Amino acid sequence: xxxxxxxxxxxxxxxxxxxxxxxxxxxxxxxxxxxxxxxxxxxxxxxxxxxxxxxxxxxxxxxxxxxxxxxxxxxxxxxxxxxxxxxxxxxxxxxxxxxxxxxxxxxxxxxxxxxxxxxxxxxxxxxxxxxxxxxxxxxxxxxxxxxxxxxxxxxxxxxxxxxxxxxxxxxxxxxxxxxxxxxxxxxxxxxxxxxxxxxxxxxxxxxxxxxxxxxxxxxxxxxxxxxxxxxxxxxxxxxxxxxxxxxxxxxxxxxxxxxxxxxxxxxxxxxxxxxxxxxxxxxxxxxxxxxxxxxxxxxxxxxxxxxxxxxxxxxxxxxxxxxxxxxxxxxxxxxxxxxxxxxxxxxxxxxxxxxxxxxxxxxxxxxxxxxxxxxxxxxxxxxxxxxxxxxxxxxxxxxxxxxxxxxxxxxxxxxxxxxxxxxxxxxxxxxxxxxxxxxxxxxxxxxxxxxxxxxxxxxxxxxxxxxxxxxxxxxxxxxxxxxxxxxxxxxxxxxxxxxxxx
Numbered sequence: 001x002x003x004x005x006x007x008x009x010x011x012x013x014x015x016x017x018x019x020x021x022x023x024x025x026x027x028x029x030x031x032x033x034x035x036x037x038x039x040x041x042x043x044x045x046x047x048x049x050x051x052x053x054x055x056x057x058x059x060x061x062x063x064x065x066x067x068x069x070x071x072x073x074x075x076x077x078x079x080x081x082x083x084x085x086x087x088x089x090x091x092x093x094x095x096x097x098x099x100x101x102x103x104x105x106x107x108x109x110x111x112x113x114x115x116x117x118x119x120x121x122x123x124x125x126x127x128x129x130x131x132x133x134x135x136x137x138x139x140x141x142x143x144x145x146x147x148x149x150x151x152x153x154x155x156x157x158x159x160x161x162x163x164x165x166x167x168x169x170x171x172x173x174x175x176x177x178x179x180x181x182x183x184x185x186x187x188x189x190x191x192x193x194x195x196x197x198x199x200x201x202x203x204x205x206x207x208x209x210x211x212x213x214x215x216x217x218x219x220x221x222x223x224x225x226x227x228x229x230x231x232x233x234x235x236x237x238x239x240x241x242x243x244x245x246x247x248x249x250x251x252x253x254x255x256x257x258x259x260x261x262x263x264x265x266x267x268x269x270x271x272x273x274x275x276x277x278x279x280x281x282x283x284x285x286x287x288x289x290x291x292x293x294x295x296x297x298x299x300x301x302x303x304x305x306x307x308x309x310x311x312x313x314x315x316x317x318x319x320x321x322x323x324x325x326x327x328x329x330x331x332x333x334x335x336x337x338x339x340x341x342x343x344x345x346x347x348x349x350x351x352x353x354x355x356x357x358x359x360x361x362x363x364x365x366x367x368x369x370x371x372x373x374x375x376x377x378x379x380x381x382x383x384x385x386x387x388x389x390x391x392x393x394x395x396x397x398x399x400x401x402x403x404x405x406x407x408x409x410x411x412x413x414x415x416x417x418x419x420x421x422x423x424x425x426x427x428x429x430x431x432x433x434x435x436x437x438x439x440x441x442x443x444x445x446x447x448x449x450x451x452x453x454x455x456x457x458x459x460x461x462x463x464x465x466x467x468x469x470x471x472x473x474x475x476x477x478x479x480x481x482x483x484x485x486x487x488x489x490x491x492x493x494x495x496x497x498x499x500x501x502x
Contacts, residue, residue: 002362002389003294003341007438007445007497008043008215009036009452010397012058012461013071014099017477020111021094021104025199026073028477030206035480037210039488040498044207045215045296045446047397049200051149053223056101056471057462059298060223062149065141065287067196070104074111076199081122082115097458098472116191134194140283141227142193148227150185151178159225161243168243170231200291208293211499215343215446216292218284220299221249221265228280229266235273235280236266239311247308250316254349260307260316261464267308270325278332285333285340293341300344300363303329304354326357334361343391343444367392367442369433370405373416382420383440392442394433394451397461401450402430404457430454431487438495445497452488453479 016023016032023029036044050061051068058068077083091107094100123131135142148160155163166174179186207214222228224245229236237247245266253260273280288295297303303326309319333340344358346365358365367390372381379385386392394402406414406429418424421432430451437445450459453475462470492498 002364003443005443005497006042006499007447007492007495008041008045008212009449010045010393010446011449012047012397012471013049014471015449015461015474017096017474017479019088019091019094020074020108022070022099022101022108023474024071024073025196025203026075029073029203032480033203033207033210033212035485036207036212039485040492041488042211042213042497042499043215043294043444043446044212046217046292048217048219049291052471053225055467056099058217058471059219061219061226062152062223063141063145063227064218064222064284065138066145066193066227067200067291069112069192069196070108071200072108072112072192072195073199074108074115077111077115077195080127080195082118083111087111087114096476097474099474101472112192112195113188115195116188119191120187130198131191131194134197135190138193138197141287142190144231145193145227146186146189147175147179147182148230149189150182153185154182160230161224168230197291204291204293213293215294215296216288217296217298218288220297220302221263221267224264224266232280235269235276237269237308238266244311246311248311248313249302250307250309250319251348252307252319252321253317257465260319262309262313262316267306267322274325274328278329281329282333282336285337289337289341294343295341296343296345297363298345299348300346300358300365301348301350301354304351304357327360330357330361362389364389364391364443366390366396367440368395368399369393369437370395370399370402373413373420374410383436383442386440386442388441388443390442391444391446392437392440393446393448394430394437395448397448398464399448400457400460401448401455402433403451403454404460407456435491435495438491438497445495449475452484 013025013029014023016028018024018028048058048061049067050058050063051066052058053060053062074083074088078085092103094103151163151167161168167178204214237245239246245264247267248262249265249267250262251260285295303324305321305323307316307319308322309316342363344363344365346354346358347368367381367386369381369392372379395405399405400408406426418426423432434447434451437447459473461473
């Protein structure tokens with residue numbers, strides 16, 4: 001579905017400044033939305049909002065439906081009467097420029113558990129009614145998620161396939177016994193989901209009233225160690241004896257990696273999903289549309305054909321392409337949910353078949369300016385090769401910041417870019433690329449906040465080849481100045497991307 005000409009900012013909520021060591025859904029989030037509105041932006045793009053596991057990656061979550069409790073604002077819990085300012089008296093000093101997850105998580109969990117106990121004791125009749133209504137409306141995923149997390153807590157965080165066979169295979173007797181024994185733990189995980197979605201719903205309403213739509217992110221695959229795989233093993237390719245992934249996801253070798261990328265996520269059992277009329281996927285899209293406005297589908301090419309690697313392989317070299325029923329899937333979703341507000345992450349080796357699937361549903365694809373200057377004029381990332389129905393980025397969360405990218409680029413790329421821009425000096429190169437994106441024909445231009453702030457490689461969000469040290473960057477308090485807002489607003493108006501008067 002094509003979107004009107006507009007622009008926005010890419011920023012994950014963990015990157016907000018916060019006295020609690022990790023960005024949350026409190027006052028800084030509202031101030032960021034004010035900055036977007038004042039700058040004439042119309043989109044805020046976030047990464048997946050699920051509860052993260054090992055490595056803190058939002059692309060490897062314990063649930064495809066749940067929210068990340070680490071994003072809950074303790075200050076908002078004070079407003080609800082579930083915490084007091086005295087509960088924050090002994091907070092340690094946190095780093096301002098990055099999230100120290102090992103330090104943050106136990107402190108945040110302690111506050112959330114205290115809030116949960118206070119909720120049990122102090123919740124008003126209205127709050128109790130809202131909580132019960134939330135649990136009822138989200139029961140189709142919340143019951144399994146809360147039990148899964150409670151069981152992980154009692155198994156020291158180990159993966160579900162290593163649990164007792166009765167729990168791993170979800171025998172009715174073992175599941176019923178676990179629900180009886182873990183009522184306190186289950187309640188806690190339901191409470192954190194209730195509070196996450198309550199706070200997020202308020203923030204989204206504020207954004208929408210400010211003329212801002214939120215772009216959320218659906219990773220095509222889910223983590224093996226997740227409530228989804230544990231509770232729906234029939235729709236994944238698993239080893240029946242061990243519960244491990246029998247077929248693993250990834251991408252084949254290319255010029256980025258001679259061994260490809262082996263992600264390890266279990267491949268879907270598409271035949272079983274077809275028999276079920278793709279109900280799990282329909283439910284996933286429906287759940288997403290409850291709390292975001294536009295869905296960015298990660299690794300879109302995997303819906304046309306996917307790279308499958310057998311269990312036991314250490315790299316992605318010995319995989320094979322297998323056809324996926326993407327058209328049948330999107331038809332089923334369209335029939336049940338209507339025309340979808342979807343953006344397709346169509347990066348990588350894209351075939352005509354992938355393009356045909358994308359174009360049939362008019363999903364805009366992605367263009368990355370950092371990829372545009374390494375080859376000849378046929379490069380599809382050069383702005384004069386764009387169609388209007390696409391989204392242009394200076395870079396994404398997987399790219400370096402523009403300033404750092406330029407500093408590390410080859411002489412050939414630098415020369416091509418400067419010739420293209422018609423300038424002699426790379427000073428202010430981040431604003432040159434922002435201007436190039438904004439003035440392109442692409443319907444949407446989305447810019448990482450790091451580039452608006454003119455930051456270097458220290459502000460990079462993710463290194464795809466690194467297992468640790470990712471997802472940590474935070475911007476400094478008071479970084480969103482009036483000068484920045486004015487400059488962005490001027491460029492947005494100049495390029496015809498500002499909201500039209502109603």
